[in-house]
Amino acid sequence: MNNWSNLEAPLTGRTCKPRAAGITMIIDKGLSLTEIQALLELNSPFIDLIKLGFGTAVLYPERILTKKIHLARDYAVNLYPGGTLWELAYWRGATSTLYSRLRDLGFEWLEISDGTLPLSPIARLHSIEEASQAGFQVITEVGKKDPTHQPSAIEIARLAWADLKAGAVWVIIEARESGAGIGIYDQNGQIRPEQMEILRDLPPDRVIWEAPQKHQQAALINLFGPNVNLGNLPSTEALALEALRRGLRNDTWDINGRK
Amino acid sequence: MNNWSNLEAPLTGRTCKPRAAGITMIIDKGLSLTEIQALLELNSPFIDLIKLGFGTAVLYPERILTKKIHLARDYAVNLYPGGTLWELAYWRGATSTLYSRLRDLGFEWLEISDGTLPLSPIARLHSIEEASQAGFQVITEVGKKDPTHQPSAIEIARLAWADLKAGAVWVIIEARESGAGIGIYDQNGQIRPEQMEILRDLPPDRVIWEAPQKHQQAALINLFGPNVNLGNLPSTEALALEALRRGLRNDTWDINGRK
Amino acid sequence: MNNWSNLEAPLTGRTCKPRAAGITMIIDKGLSLTEIQALLELNSPFIDLIKLGFGTAVLYPERILTKKIHLARDYAVNLYPGGTLWELAYWRGATSTLYSRLRDLGFEWLEISDGTLPLSPIARLHSIEEASQAGFQVITEVGKKDPTHQPSAIEIARLAWADLKAGAVWVIIEARESGAGIGIYDQNGQIRPEQMEILRDLPPDRVIWEAPQKHQQAALINLFGPNVNLGNLPSTEALALEALRRGLRNDTWDINGRK
Numbered sequence: 120m121n122n123w124s125n126l127e128a129p130l131t132g133r134t135c136k137p138r139a140a141g142i143t144m145i146i147d148k149g150l151s152l153t154e155i156q157a158l159l160e161l162n163s164p165f166i167d168l169i170k171l172g173f174g175t176a177v178l179y180p181e182r183i184l185t186k187k188i189h190l191a192r193d194y195a196v197n198l199y200p201g202g203t204l205w206e207l208a209y210w211r212g213a214t215s216t217l218y219s220r221l222r223d224l225g226f227e228w229l230e231i232s233d234g235t236l237p238l239s240p241i242a243r244l245h246s247i248e249e250a251s252q253a254g255f256q257v258i259t260e261v262g263k264k265d266p267t268h269q270p271s272a273i274e275i276a277r278l279a280w281a282d283l284k285a286g287a288v289w290v291i292i293e294a295r296e297s298g299a300g301i302g303i304y305d306q307n308g309q310i311r312p313e314q315m316e317i318l319r320d321l322p323p324d325r326v327i328w329e330a331p332q333k334h335q336q337a338a339l340i341n342l343f344g345p346n347v348n349l350g351n352l353p354s355t356e357a358l359a360l361e362a363l364r365r366g367l368r369n370d371t372w373d374i375n376g377r378k
Numbered sequence: 379m380n381n382w383s384n385l386e387a388p389l390t391g392r393t394c395k396p397r398a399a400g401i402t403m404i405i406d407k408g409l410s411l412t413e414i415q416a417l418l419e420l421n422s423p424f425i426d427l428i429k430l431g432f433g434t435a436v437l438y439p440e441r442i443l444t445k446k447i448h449l450a451r452d453y454a455v456n457l458y459p460g461g462t463l464w465e466l467a468y469w470r471g472a473t474s475t476l477y478s479r480l481r482d483l484g485f486e487w488l489e490i491s492d493g494t495l496p497l498s499p500i501a502r503l504h505s506i507e508e509a510s511q512a513g514f515q516v517i518t519e520v521g522k523k524d525p526t527h528q529p530s531a532i533e534i535a536r537l538a539w540a541d542l543k544a545g546a547v548w549v550i551i552e553a554r555e556s557g558a559g560i561g562i563y564d565q566n567g568q569i570r571p572e573q574m575e576i577l578r579d580l581p582p583d584r585v586i587w588e589a590p591q592k593h594q595q596a597a598l599i600n601l602f603g604p605n606v607n608l609g610n611l612p613s614t615e616a617l618a619l620e621a622l623r624r625g626l627r628n629d630t631w632d633i634n635g636r637k
Numbered sequence: 638m639n640n641w642s643n644l645e646a647p648l649t650g651r652t653c654k655p656r657a658a659g660i661t662m663i664i665d666k667g668l669s670l671t672e673i674q675a676l677l678e679l680n681s682p683f684i685d686l687i688k689l690g691f692g693t694a695v696l697y698p699e700r701i702l703t704k705k706i707h708l709a710r711d712y713a714v715n716l717y718p719g720g721t722l723w724e725l726a727y728w729r730g731a732t733s734t735l736y737s738r739l740r741d742l743g744f745e746w747l748e749i750s751d752g753t754l755p756l757s758p759i760a761r762l763h764s765i766e767e768a769s770q771a772g773f774q775v776i777t778e779v780g781k782k783d784p785t786h787q788p789s790a791i792e793i794a795r796l797a798w799a800d801l802k803a804g805a806v807w808v809i810i811e812a813r814e815s816g817a818g819i820g821i822y823d824q825n826g827q828i829r830p831e832q833m834e835i836l837r838d839l840p841p842d843r844v845i846w847e848a849p850q851k852h853q854q855a856a857l858i859n860l861f862g863p864n865v866n867l868g869n870l871p872s873t874e875a876l877a878l879e880a881l882r883r884g885l886r887n888d889t890w891d892i893n894g895r896k
Contacts, residue, residue: 407873407874407876407877408679408680408873408874408875408876408877409679410675410676410678410679410680411678411679412674412675412678413675413676413679416675431877431880432877432880432885432886432887433646433880433883433885433886434876434877434879434880434885436641436644436646436885437683437876437879437880437883437885438679440640442679462885462886462887462890463644463885466644466646466647466885466890467643467644469892470643470644470645472643472644475642475643475644476643476644479640479641479644493887494887494890494892495892523887523888524887555851
């Protein structure tokens with residue numbers, strides 16, 4: 120924002136890379152090397168993490184996946200496989216195969232979740248420790264993907280605290296790709312205030328809120344400020360989110376200073 | 379999926395290219411040469427057909443269109459013009475002009491439909507035969523684009539059988555780009571069970587279900603298996619659909635084996 | 638459309654570039670140089686204006702922004718910053734800083750709006766004159782971004798006429814990126830007939846209707862013809878809109894000639 124000095128953005132204090140807070144996590148549903156290079160060329164200052172959605176990592180040719188991981192790293196972006204891949208390995212009893220495979224490919228981060236599988240609290244903590252010991256930075260995800268089996272806010276909070284204590288770097292609060300009928304969101308994608316009442320006490324720097332919809336991103340920025348950690352953004356929305364974070368868009372720019 | 383041996387995907391038996399079943403058809407609303415090259419670089423193993431949406435084929439410069447057809451073919455993907463173009467030619471009484479034009483450009487496939495125009499059963503069959511004799515692989519589409527003039531499931535089934543008998547390679551069941559209020563889908567995009575009850579007896583390898591929405595793709599995979607033919611996918615969804623086909627996503631991964 | 642002579646499109650009279658009417662304005666939420674080059678390579682005949690959404694202009698590195706402006710101009714497309722940037726400058730009392738900055742970067746067009754800020758009629762007219770005198774082609778936008786503070790159709794019409802008289806080249810009728818619950822659209826994105834009854838008397842060549850949704854574009858083409866000015870299209874929809882404008886899609890192709 121050099122040379123726009125008189126035009127300071129309405130929301131101030133936005134962090135720069137490498138940032139400890141204010142993380143933006145993008146979901147990648149199949150960007151080729153050419154596409155991700157084109158994306159990061161402009162958007163890399165505004166993207167910290169890229170999740171390879173679901174179990175798509177196994178669908179890549181090895182050569183392309185390795186290049187993609189390194190290309191992202193050249194732009195100071197960490198690429199990691201979605202939690203469904205870890206769940207598959209756990210289900211197959213093959214987490215150690217997974218870890219060595221991910222290491223060979225060049226991944227340094229991974230996600231542990233139980234969105235589909237059942238996972239006991241003990242097994243969850245053990246898994247976080249195991250993956251950390253295998254050399255990975257661990258992100259966990261809390262929440263179930265089935266809208267009819269949603270944990271309560273208290274259960275989400277309890278799991279999140281336990282994950283952090285076990286060594287997770289960040290805890291993601293699940294909202295899927297749709298952001299409706301899951302976790303903190305009701306069927307219309309609105310934040311449920313009684314859920315947020317409980318969850319807002321989680322340590323803000325350590326929680327990533329999945330917020331695929333613009334009004335969700337705006338609501339969370341208005342609640343937590345410009346450096347709330349947000350995830351599951353479509354790759355095309357990175358710059359638009361950065362505008363929201365800085366109040367450069369109506370939804371987060373409060374001209375009366377009340378937001 | 380080499381080297382992920384211990385991590386076999388939950389749904390097995392997915393076909394590889396060139397495939398007789400398990401076709402994925404993408405709708406292309408205006409990808410440039412650079413964009414389609416970037417897309418296919420990673421996604422070509424998961425895309426079989428690309429439809430140039432509506433009548434957009436006539437909006438391309440000839441040089442670009444010819445290159446695009448050949449570029450797709452280099453990736454084992456067949457590009458073909460949307461049915462609206464054929465309907466326009468039929469309406470103008472100019473199908474033979476269309477056929478020679480498409481041949482000159484390099485198209486080998488085309489689509490015959492009556493989504494907008496009325497077309498008698500006799501004229502429909504004659505058209506399929508005429509296009510086949512003109513050297514094209516013919517895909518037909520059954521269904522009306524106007525939500526207020528939808529054929530019954532029995533009419534759809536009857537037309538589909540007749541089209542196949544007349545020489546159509548595949549029959550597409552219309553759902554438009556939205557997938558709501560058309561054909562097998564109700565206003566909310568849900569599959570109407572009473573429609574599917576009748577249509578599920580069509581030969582599965584010969585029918586392509588338009589399924590633009592993720593939950594529609596998942597429902598059809600759960601009903602017909604990983605190698606159901608699906609169409610009208612946005613180009614950005616090819617890898618995500620492949621994950622659904624292999625159970626690498628919650629919606630089609632049944633951990634209890636009941637799906 | 639050379640060499641498709643027998644296949645004249647159903648809607649005729651579509652203008653070519655440089656066009657005085659039939660403008661298509663795209664909203665750009667963060668395309669890199671590589672991405673915009675790839676887009677314009679095919680779509681430039683169908684795009685007249687590209688708006689850098691919201692205040693995103695300040696988030697670009699100067700070198701990239703300058704190149705982007707010139708790259709668009711090479712394709713006969715005018716790039717301009719969204720009105721929120723102007724509102725920020727006005728709010729900071731720094732419009733003259735803004736004008737010299739925009740000029741240095743290479744912008745020739747800008748947008749004046751009061752979607753977020755209050756702006757008196759006098760200040761609005763003065764601002765249009767000031768920006769024109771600073772050498773810019775001025776586009777204005779009429780409408781409020783807050784769904785709970787929407788101006789009446791009569792107020793919109795009055796402002797639009799005043800803007801044009803003060804020197805605005807085009808007046809945009811606000812609909813935001815969503816096209817729902819704003820301006821001429823109801824909560825479901827449908828055109829409110831009582832609003833359009835009043836607004837359809839505005840000079841058609843001078844008004845750009847924001848119409849992000851396909852059914853909105855189709856309704857406006859069916860009302861005003863192929864050369865209605867339309868804005869806030871996603872960049873991926875340029876060719877599909879051109880198909881609508883020429884009747885190459887069911888929604889605007891009236892086979893009975895009644896549309």
